[in-house]
Amino acid sequence: MNEATISRRRFLLGSIASAGLMLRHSPLSAAEALAPGAVAYRRFEDVYRNKWTWDRVVRGTHGTNCAGNCAFDVYVKDGIVWREEQQGEYEAIGDAPDYGPRGCNKGLRHSAYMYGRQRVLYPMKRAGVRGEGKWQRISWEQAAREIADRIIDCSVQYGPQSISLGSGTQLAVKRASMAALGRFANICGFTVPEFYSGVGDLPSGAYMTTGVANPGDTMASVFKSRCVLVWAANPAVTRIPDAHFFWEARYNGTDVIAVSPEFTPTSMHSSLWINPKPGSDIALAMAMIHVLLSERLYDAPYVREQTDLPFLVRADDGRFLRESDLSIPAALAKRDSVFYLWDEATDSLVKAPATDMPPTAAGRRRPPRGSLKLGDIRPALEGRWKVRTRTGDSVEVTTVFELLKTRAAQHSPEVAARITGVNAEVIVDVARRFAAARPAMIYAGYAVCKWQHGDLLQRSMMLMLSLTGNLGVEGGGLQIGNTSKSGGMGQFMTAGVGPAIRMVSGATFDYETGRMRELNERIYGSELAREYDEYYQESLRRKWFPTYPGKGWKMGIFAGENGANWRASGNAWRKEAFDKLETIVAIVPDLGLTAHQADYVLPVAHHYERNDIMMQSRVPYLQCLVEAVPPLGESADDWTIFRRLTEAISRRAAERGIGAIHDDVDGRSLKRDFTRYLELYTMDGRIRDARDVIQFLINTTPGVPKITFDELAARGMVRLEHSATTAWDDERASYQSEFANSVVRKRAYKTLTGRQQFYIDHEWFLKFDEALPGHREPLRIDGYPLQMMMGHARHGIHSMWRDDPVLLKLQRGEPDIYINPADATARGVIDGDLVRVHNPAGQFIAQAHLSNGMPPGMLFMYHGWDPMMFRGRQNFSSVICTAGLIKPTSMAGGYGHLGHRPLSFAPNQTYKDFTVNFEKYTAASERFA
Amino acid sequence: MRSHGTARSKPSVARTVDAPPGDAALRARGAAYALFSELTRSPFRPDGSIVALPPADLPELLAELGRVLPFGFDASALAAAAVDLCDDDAALAAQYASLFEVGQPGPPVAIRESLVRDDARRALEEIVRYYDFFGYRLNADEQWCPDHLSVELEFLHLLAARHEAGRRDDLQHLLASRDFLSRHLLAWLPAAATSVGDRVPGSWWQLLWDGLHRYLESDRLWLATTLDGY
Numbered sequence A: 001m002n003e004a005t006i007s008r009r010r011f012l013l014g015s016i017a018s019a020g021l022m023l024r025h026s027p028l029s030a031a032e033a034l035a036p037g038a039v040a041y042r043r044f045e046d047v048y049r050n051k052w053t054w055d056r057v058v059r060g061t062h063g064t065n066c067a068g069n070c071a072f073d074v075y076v077k078d079g080i081v082w083r084e085e086q087q088g089e090y091e092a093i094g095d096a097p098d099y100g101p102r103g104c105n106k107g108l109r110h111s112a113y114m115y116g117r118q119r120v121l122y123p124m125k126r127a128g129v130r131g132e133g134k135w136q137r138i139s140w141e142q143a144a145r146e147i148a149d150r151i152i153d154c155s156v157q158y159g160p161q162s163i164s165l166g167s168g169t170q171l172a173v174k175r176a177s178m179a180a181l182g183r184f185a186n187i188c189g190f191t192v193p194e195f196y197s198g199v200g201d202l203p204s205g206a207y208m209t210t211g212v213a214n215p216g217d218t219m220a221s222v223f224k225s226r227c228v229l230v231w232a233a234n235p236a237v238t239r240i241p242d243a244h245f246f247w248e249a250r251y252n253g254t255d256v257i258a259v260s261p262e263f264t265p266t267s268m269h270s271s272l273w274i275n276p277k278p279g280s281d282i283a284l285a286m287a288m289i290h291v292l293l294s295e296r297l298y299d300a301p302y303v304r305e306q307t308d309l310p311f312l313v314r315a316d317d318g319r320f321l322r323e324s325d326l327s328i329p330a331a332l333a334k335r336d337s338v339f340y341l342w343d344e345a346t347d348s349l350v351k352a353p354a355t356d357m358p359p360t361a362a363g364r365r366r367p368p369r370g371s372l373k374l375g376d377i378r379p380a381l382e383g384r385w386k387v388r389t390r391t392g393d394s395v396e397v398t399t400v401f402e403l404l405k406t407r408a409a410q411h412s413p414e415v416a417a418r419i420t421g422v423n424a425e426v427i428v429d430v431a432r433r434f435a436a437a438r439p440a441m442i443y444a445g446y447a448v449c450k451w452q453h454g455d456l457l458q459r460s461m462m463l464m465l466s467l468t469g470n471l472g473v474e475g476g477g478l479q480i481g482n483t484s485k486s487g488g489m490g491q492f493m494t495a496g497v498g499p500a501i502r503m504v505s506g507a508t509f510d511y512e513t514g515r516m517r518e519l520n521e522r523i524y525g526s527e528l529a530r531e532y533d534e535y536y537q538e539s540l541r542r543k544w545f546p547t548y549p550g551k552g553w554k555m556g557i558f559a560g561e562n563g564a565n566w567r568a569s570g571n572a573w574r575k576e577a578f579d580k581l582e583t584i585v586a587i588v589p590d591l592g593l594t595a596h597q598a599d600y601v602l603p604v605a606h607h608y609e610r611n612d613i614m615m616q617s618r619v620p621y622l623q624c625l626v627e628a629v630p631p632l633g634e635s636a637d638d639w640t641i642f643r644r645l646t647e648a649i650s651r652r653a654a655e656r657g658i659g660a661i662h663d664d665v666d667g668r669s670l671k672r673d674f675t676r677y678l679e680l681y682t683m684d685g686r687i688r689d690a691r692d693v694i695q696f697l698i699n700t701t702p703g704v705p706k707i708t709f710d711e712l713a714a715r716g717m718v719r720l721e722h723s724a725t726t727a728w729d730d731e732r733a734s735y736q737s738e739f740a741n742s743v744v745r746k747r748a749y750k751t752l753t754g755r756q757q758f759y760i761d762h763e764w765f766l767k768f769d770e771a772l773p774g775h776r777e778p779l780r781i782d783g784y785p786l787q788m789m790m791g792h793a794r795h796g797i798h799s800m801w802r803d804d805p806v807l808l809k810l811q812r813g814e815p816d817i818y819i820n821p822a823d824a825t826a827r828g829v830i831d832g833d834l835v836r837v838h839n840p841a842g843q844f845i846a847q848a849h850l851s852n853g854m855p856p857g858m859l860f861m862y863h864g865w866d867p868m869m870f871r872g873r874q875n876f877s878s879v880i881c882t883a884g885l886i887k888p889t890s891m892a893g894g895y896g897h898l899g900h901r902p903l904s905f906a907p908n909q910t911y912k913d914f915t916v917n918f919e920k921y922t923a924a925s926e927r928f929a
Numbered sequence B: 001m002r003s004h005g006t007a008r009s010k011p012s013v014a015r016t017v018d019a020p021p022g023d024a025a026l027r028a029r030g031a032a033y034a035l036f037s038e039l040t041r042s043p044f045r046p047d048g049s050i051v052a053l054p055p056a057d058l059p060e061l062l063a064e065l066g067r068v069l070p071f072g073f074d075a076s077a078l079a080a081a082a083v084d085l086c087d088d089d090a091a092l093a094a095q096y097a098s099l100f101e102v103g104q105p106g107p108p109v110a111i112r113e114s115l116v117r118d119d120a121r122r123a124l125e126e127i128v129r130y131y132d133f134f135g136y137r138l139n140a141d142e143q144w145c146p147d148h149l150s151v152e153l154e155f156l157h158l159l160a161a162r163h164e165a166g167r168r169d170d171l172q173h174l175l176a177s178r179d180f181l182s183r184h185l186l187a188w189l190p191a192a193a194t195s196v197g198d199r200v201p202g203s204w205w206q207l208l209w210d211g212l213h214r215y216l217e218s219d220r221l222w223l224a225t226t227l228d229g230y
């Protein structure tokens, strides 16, 4: 029934002209514009008579850090995305359940959310004072020009390290976007505070033990397990597309045991829930280790071959017995990498195989250290012996295993019961169930890493797995999240430029820029503050970790992150660092606090408005984002935004006659010529858009099928190569297969000892009694009795979708905090009241959500609520005061695998060692403007 | 103050309507929609230019409309405000942006229907169905916002113009106008106009939205009377 279609603008102009009332534009003939047709409209129902059809159905997913990577079909009509639907074309992996269809509530809201009022659609410049909310819409040309001038000025005046380019999880998981950001930062020499340790997710305990920070297999491996300890994780809420693997495993007879202080939706579906008090998990793990050891439930052959537990340790100084202890030439040559076993077969001291690490010339690849195979050696696990040192003295040695027994005995189930609140019999029962099941796994949340002593907890988890022979076994292991091999991403970032980026731990970056020593002093006392700072400075002095202080932090570019939201010690950091920046640029799709405080806001395209690719180890597929509709308003994808900035930098430098500057990064001297930034960024014009970046990455990433982006876009996803099993155990696969390399192929681990290393005899570890893991009381704040815990939310991925009106209706409509009824009653609070949560660091107001699922003495809040959603713009980050708690051992270096390893070993910014109190909030107690 | 006859002002275009009275009235009805569509359109153009100021002869245009429209419409306040507007495209554009385009948690005033409707998706679908039914297609850069005030007004302009250009006994365009007005524009614009008034009382924007609101109400009444029994 439609008439011939006419374009909007053309029609309007012609028609006004024909009306004879406003001839601003050249007239168009009325006949042309108003060709009458045969429309027969009588009432509104008539417009519904035509069948609704789609212009096209496009493949897509959501490029956010949900780790879901769910393949969707995206339905488009008249240039609008109307709906999305889960793509159901995943296949099964062996006898494990299918991955699809995959999806969650957030993903299914996105087609509406992307048109929401929170959306940033145009480049904006601050018009009032910071945070006032007054904006001027500006053109891309103006935005790029002014930002480029600031980048040039800061680089010339203070050095490029004075500019940070923060990459958040929203951006980083989109591989083309991350590659673009990395290349931009590398060319410009910016400081990149890496977010992995910045948000306290870095599994440093796993790294300390194995030299691999990110152990993990596919989700289907859960199904292969016979016992899964779901520890400090809540997959029913946080891994919605994959939670079914746990429940299907249960149907299949797997013991799924939830370990969390609060009763979570995951606990509800598990075979057993145990609830240690917050921060007492190390005691729980060590008690189970005690059971494994005392009841001899360990896998002795595995332990002898794969771990350092049979390695000999000197009784006098607690250090490993080394070749340099025994031989004068070795001592002179400082050969500290040969370790010893006591061979039961010959009742003699023997060198541990595959420990000798010959010196390697700088820049040369270290040769492999030989096989872990023991041959005829039968290493003793228990015993004490005397050995003669190079000086002729006799020194007593014992095994790490013996030391571990002693340490574990200090955490007997009875002792642990007092610490954790979990009945000793339950601890024994779970340990036995875990030991009896083969394979068994620990599915650990990143929350583990967010405790100051999360590394100790993770090391004790690794011990449980290793003692039972479950590390490196399909269906076993510590499941956190494997990282892909560097391959294409690194190549793209550095091609034609070389590595010239300044990557630092987000934790150390904040420690320095946010004056966290002073915060430590205020909250935790001067003794802790002084001690931690001394070790921090010592680590820098010894160059174990880098720092790029230059002339201070002057300009912050925040891409794909809401950095002012998630920071531990957010208030202190904003006051001491963020607010003092000369220029703040936020590159965001939606307006949160970071953008609200910025000087410039650049709109970035949302998930259905851009091309990109996604990969993550839990799902063995390469997924794509496909541009279903053009970027809304004037938004653009990350590649394009950085291209506009490099273009403007090059143009402005030429116009202003700014020459190249000299720079020095980690000892590498180089020139940075602003006028060449564009040609460098685009590889002399060879990379034209995000599709070219994607193709580069597809072509250069190991284990990725070599197809064109168009083919991928047509299919939506393709199975990664060499992913036939549920474990990443094939060396040719996209993900690390380190455990299989060692357990199956008997290659040495990338640790000092070449073994799963549970004993760390670094001087700092010995001093702080962390050579072996053991319970540590979490830090508390005097007078504030309640532990506050947080976790990922069902209705948002970090701050994304947190403000979606429909998702808010499924919650309480505003930020809420879970409270045990007894704690509430004691303070005269009933469900739905507003409460003021406070400690010496700050305060925030939220709605009381009373729940018997919370243990007394603990508050819980799902995270991600942007400060803009709170009264006074103060969210939970105002009471979290832990950003200065950089424990000394996390800054240790000069010891085999320990030292600065971006994304593998770095101090975490932790989030849990603090306490709060709360009171009913009323108008009378109003404390905010 | 905005001065006429300067280099910045737009050329005067008002001229006497030479069509028969009936045609002129109907044509004026559609032209008013076109005019309001232009006045509420984002002043930021895809080529980077800014066009925020109304035509220099807006007072004359409004006066002409007032004389010719098939119903009474007093736009004198709006006309007076147009005369008083400062001659600064950029400043007016900035006001537009800060009212309707940027802000947290969203622009202060919604200028798109789906941002304020509880049944946003259903409303949007119906809008697109209307557009498809009458063959109204948006340019690529505007397709994402068919519910923008300016676009909805232009659609009503199209309906009015088609009615005026077609057979007078074919009432379908009037019926569609009546339904679209009540089911869409008048379902959300009044509250938005109030919001504009609350935020920038006495401003050009308040007068514009108030004038637009009154125009829509007048047209609704005229349509109801004209279509009485349909």
Ligand code: SF4
Residues within 6 Å of the ligand: A061, A062, A064, A066, A067, A068, A069, A070, A102, A103, A104, A105, A106, A107, A108, A240, A241, A797
């Ligand atoms: S948001 Fe993540 S988990 Fe949810 S549907 Fe999208 S990709 Fe899947």
